[in-house]
Amino acid sequence: MTSSANAFQSGVSVRSVSKSFGQTRVLSDISLEIGPREFLTLLGPSGCGKSTLLRIIAGLDHADEGSIALGNQTVDGLLPRERDVAMVFQSYALYPYMTVAENIGLPLLMRRTRSWQRLPLIRRLHPVARAATGTIARDVRRAAEALQIETFLDRKPGQLSGGQRQRVALARAMVRNPRVFLMDEPLSNLDAKLRVAARAEIAELHRRSGVACIYVTHDQVEAMTMSDRVAVMMGGEVLQVAPPAEIYDRPAELRVAEFVGSPKINILPGTVRSDGGIDVPGGALAIQSRLPAGTAVSVGMRPEHCDVAPGLGAGGIHGRVRHRENLGSDLFVHVETAGEHRIVARSVPEIAAAVPPDATVTLRPRPDRALLFDRAGRRL
Amino acid sequence: MTTTALPLATERTTHRSGQARAEAIVAYVLSAPAMVCLLGILILPTLATVVLSFTDWQFGAPTLRWIGLDNYTHLAADRVFWKSLGNTVLYVAAVVPLSVGLGLGVALLIEAGTSGRAFYRAAYFLPVTATLIAMATVWEIMLHPSIGLINVTIDALGFPKQNWLKNPDWALFSLACIGIWQALGLNMVLLLAGLKSIPRDLYEAAAVDGADGPWTRFVTVTLPMLGPALSFVLIISAIRSFQVFDTVAVLTEGGPNKATEVLLYTMYQEGFSFFRAGYAAAITVVFLAFVLLLTLVKARIAEKRVHYS
Numbered sequence: 001m002t003s004s005a006n007a008f009q010s011g012v013s014v015r016s017v018s019k020s021f022g023q024t025r026v027l028s029d030i031s032l033e034i035g036p037r038e039f040l041t042l043l044g045p046s047g048c049g050k051s052t053l054l055r056i057i058a059g060l061d062h063a064d065e066g067s068i069a070l071g072n073q074t075v076d077g078l079l080p081r082e083r084d085v086a087m088v089f090q091s092y093a094l095y096p097y098m099t100v101a102e103n104i105g106l107p108l109l110m111r112r113t114r115s116w117q118r119l120p121l122i123r124r125l126h127p128v129a130r131a132a133t134g135t136i137a138r139d140v141r142r143a144a145e146a147l148q149i150e151t152f153l154d155r156k157p158g159q160l161s162g163g164q165r166q167r168v169a170l171a172r173a174m175v176r177n178p179r180v181f182l183m184d185e186p187l188s189n190l191d192a193k194l195r196v197a198a199r200a201e202i203a204e205l206h207r208r209s210g211v212a213c214i215y216v217t218h219d220q221v222e223a224m225t226m227s228d229r230v231a232v233m234m235g236g237e238v239l240q241v242a243p244p245a246e247i248y249d250r251p252a253e254l255r256v257a258e259f260v261g262s263p264k265i266n267i268l269p270g271t272v273r274s275d276g277g278i279d280v281p282g283g284a285l286a287i288q289s290r291l292p293a294g295t296a297v298s299v300g301m302r303p304e305h306c307d308v309a310p311g312l313g314a315g316g317i318h319g320r321v322r323h324r325e326n327l328g329s330d331l332f333v334h335v336e337t338a339g340e341h342r343i344v345a346r347s348v349p350e351i352a353a354a355v356p357p358d359a360t361v362t363l364r365p366r367p368d369r370a371l372l373f374d375r376a377g378r379r380l
Numbered sequence: 381m382t383t384t385a386l387p388l389a390t391e392r393t394t395h396r397s398g399q400a401r402a403e404a405i406v407a408y409v410l411s412a413p414a415m416v417c418l419l420g421i422l423i424l425p426t427l428a429t430v431v432l433s434f435t436d437w438q439f440g441a442p443t444l445r446w447i448g449l450d451n452y453t454h455l456a457a458d459r460v461f462w463k464s465l466g467n468t469v470l471y472v473a474a475v476v477p478l479s480v481g482l483g484l485g486v487a488l489l490i491e492a493g494t495s496g497r498a499f500y501r502a503a504y505f506l507p508v509t510a511t512l513i514a515m516a517t518v519w520e521i522m523l524h525p526s527i528g529l530i531n532v533t534i535d536a537l538g539f540p541k542q543n544w545l546k547n548p549d550w551a552l553f554s555l556a557c558i559g560i561w562q563a564l565g566l567n568m569v570l571l572l573a574g575l576k577s578i579p580r581d582l583y584e585a586a587a588v589d590g591a592d593g594p595w596t597r598f599v600t601v602t603l604p605m606l607g608p609a610l611s612f613v614l615i616i617s618a619i620r621s622f623q624v625f626d627t628v629a630v631l632t633e634g635g636p637n638k639a640t641e642v643l644l645y646t647m648y649q650e651g652f653s654f655f656r657a658g659y660a661a662a663i664t665v666v667f668l669a670f671v672l673l674l675t676l677v678k679a680r681i682a683e684k685r686v687h688y689s
């Protein structure tokens with residue numbers, strides 16, 4: 001679990017990687033740089049090519065074009081074993097016939113002994129093999145203790161709960177000192193409560209290991225809470241690579257803005273006025289854009305950047321309340337504006353009584369937080 | 381409240397127990413045909429055989445006499461019986477490992493290959509679907525001492541020809557080869573299904589963990605994952621080859637000089653050629669004991685592998 005010297009130097013470089021399955025282009029010209037100790041998340045909807053990219057980095061699949069480097073070494077022709085990566089699979093891929101200890105120890109056994117030394121009798125008798133067995137047992141115990149599964153070492157995976165299996169899979173990856181951890185949706189098979197705990201734990205284990213980690217998920221909360229940087233993928237492309245806060249506050253594209261954030265960002269069509277303000281259905285935005293008058297834009301407003309006030313106030317956007325969701329801490333007000341556009345605004349539960357369904361309200365987006373996107377969806 | 385509820389409740393329970401009894405009756409009625417069949421074609425004949433083995437009944441004779449263990453003491457002293465039992469065990473010992481081993485080899489090759497899978501699968505499965513009697517005739521021609529394909533080939537290669545089915549040294553060996561040829565297809569198909577059910581993830585995890593050579597991958601993933609299928613195939617092959625009869629009956633009739641005398645053939649001869657039904661029944665009981673033993677082993681293995689999934 002301690003970091004070796006080479007762990008500090010090595011990161012991962014993905015250089016112009018493309019991949020097709022038959023006629024379907026799954027990855028188009030992906031480039032990424034992952035720092036030596038960085039936690040990078042590949043975030044994107046199901047089917048966007050995240051797993052494929054991870055498998056190409058691991059050497060389980062091969063890119064049609066482009067190359068992968070780990071540290072300073074190009075690894076394109078190398079087998080997964082030679083790349084020295086550790087992977088956690090979505091299904092955990094534990095060996096059902098081995099005990100937990102044997103599962104965790106296998107990567108060490110394969111690396112520290114030769115094939116003939118693993119033969120049943122020789123394994124017991126040959127001094128080198130016996131010594132290896134001893135150190136492996138020690139390292140397995142240490143990894144198991146880090147994940148609090150040392151009491152299950154003699155069980156088979158079939159006798160464990162989902163959460164415990166997931167820990168075994170993590171321990172099997174972390175028992176070594178790989179150049180990079182690759183994790184493919186390791187939490188997607190856990191229930192919501194376990195997932196929250198596991199999120200913090202994986203981030204913590206990563207920090208202690210000091211090894212780069214590429215983490216695949218379709219869950220934006222995981223991406224936002226665990227990562228140093230997030231790479232948002234869609235349709236086989238990387239749309240933006242940035243720290244979580246930047247992805248949220250300054251999305252490069254409309255698609256990124258729409259994928260990240262819950263409830264979803266509000267998008268309204270708008271037109272720039274001659275004074276720099278923007279007309280939207282149901283009202284106007286009092287901002288100072290420097291765009292030429294008449295430019296058509298998409299205006300993005302996060303729910304928490306929209307104030308709601310009862311009645312028809314001056315300025316702002318007017319609309320009618322359609323639905324309210326009181327979460328106790330927050331009140332989400334769903335408002336319908338002219339042209340049947342829906343806007344969700346976050347407010348405090350105290351105003352619930354003042355904005356009953358069908359009431360007329362005025363929305364006042366915070367001008368400094370409004371996001372403008374051009375026709376093609378790029379942020380202006 | 382309670383006064384009204386109580387009678388109501390008892391009424392409901394009596395109603396329910398009546399319903400349960402009706403359900404039980406329906407269950408018995410529905411399972412009765414299966415029970416009758418089981419009793420009629422499996423249990424009663426087996427019991428009858430066991431009972432017969434303690435009598436001196438001659439096939440077709442109007443009377444029979446209880447002779448206790450006489451048939452069995454006879455068996456213990458019968459050279460033909462011991463020869464027959466020995467031949468059967470030898471046959472099983474040759475056919476089981478080779479047909480399972482080769483079946484596994486072929487399954488691995490088919491699974492690893494990229495083209496022609498369906499063709500190879502069908503080709504190897506053909507002997508399973510073909511009638512063995514018909515196939516035995518084909519083998520008889522193949523093994524014919526002068527015009528048979530095998531001898532012609534051997535002769536062309538410069539080796540001495542053999543009279544495969546008439547030479548006591550080779551006859552059982554020839555029959556075992558036919559047995560292997562016949563069993564291989566089914567074993568291959570069963571093992572192929574087992575191979576297909578191994579998740580690809582496991583091979584990938586093994587590759588990342590460093591178990592990526594063909595041999596290492598085979599012993600770390602394939603073989604243990606195939607364990608349940610493999611033990612099933614082993615037991616099934618053992619039971620089936622223990623039952624060897626048709627090739628013996630068609631090709632060698634137990635000869636030459638009892639070299640291919642096997643349990644079921646001895647039993648058949650005692651019962652239907654010499655009409656010593658009581659004696660044949662005793663041989664059958666010995667045969668059934670072996671099959672039962674194998675079945676128990678199979679059940680034990682199946683139990684042991686439960687928490688695999």
Ligand SMILES: Nc1ncnc2c1ncn2[C@@H]1O[C@H](COP(=O)(O)OP(=O)(O)O)[C@@H](O)[C@H]1O
Pocket residue numbers: 021026044045046047048049050051052053
């Ligand atoms: N071996 C394969 N053969 C054909 N298509 C595949 C294969 N693997 C993945 N795909 C396709 O590639 C796309 C991306 O898959 P994947 O990388 O698994 O997506 P994600 O992990 O983001 O959900 C999907 O449309 C999937 O159907």
Ligand SMILES: [Mg+2]
Pocket residue numbers: 050051052184185
């Ligand atoms: Mg995936």
